[in-house]
Amino acid sequence: MKLTFNRNYFISFVILFAIEVLIAAFLKDGFIRHTFGDFIVVIVVYCFLKSFLKTNTLPLAIVTLVIAYTIEFLQLTDFLYYLGLKQNKWANLIFGNTFSVQDLVAYTLGILAILSIEKYSGKLLTPNS
Secondary structure (H helix, E strand, O other), rough: OOOOOOHHHHHHHHHHHHHHHHHHHHHOOOOHHHHHHHHHHHHHHHHHHHEEEEHHHHHHHHHHHHHHHHHHHHHHOHHHOOOOOOOOOHHHHHHHOOOOOHHHHHHHHHHHHHHHHHHHEEEEEOOOO
16 A cells, blocks of 8 residues: 555545535435435545555455444444534534444445446556556
8 A cells, every 4th residue: 555646536536525515415315315325425435545545446445344334333322422523513414323224235335336346447456556
């Protein structure tokens, strides 16, 4: 693993992050807000990490999934309260406050999409250039 900057992954991050913000701002419920948003969020995190880390796809995809799962399982606790962020609107939006197995499925499908895209583009087994 090496620190580097990859413009293509960063542009992907910015575009997908903007989509996530639009979903959060304008959709209050439904499939796109609750499932597709979770599907996209792991891709956003992956693209952000890949923007700065030259590393193989599979390990980074696994780290991204572990981060997502960890945050989801933390929702079973009152961790925002202990961090003093229970009443913070942004903390609740970013970290969520309700555990859902459906979210875990969406995260997993997002990572599988990343692996498929990277395999198709030939980057699955090689670091980004």
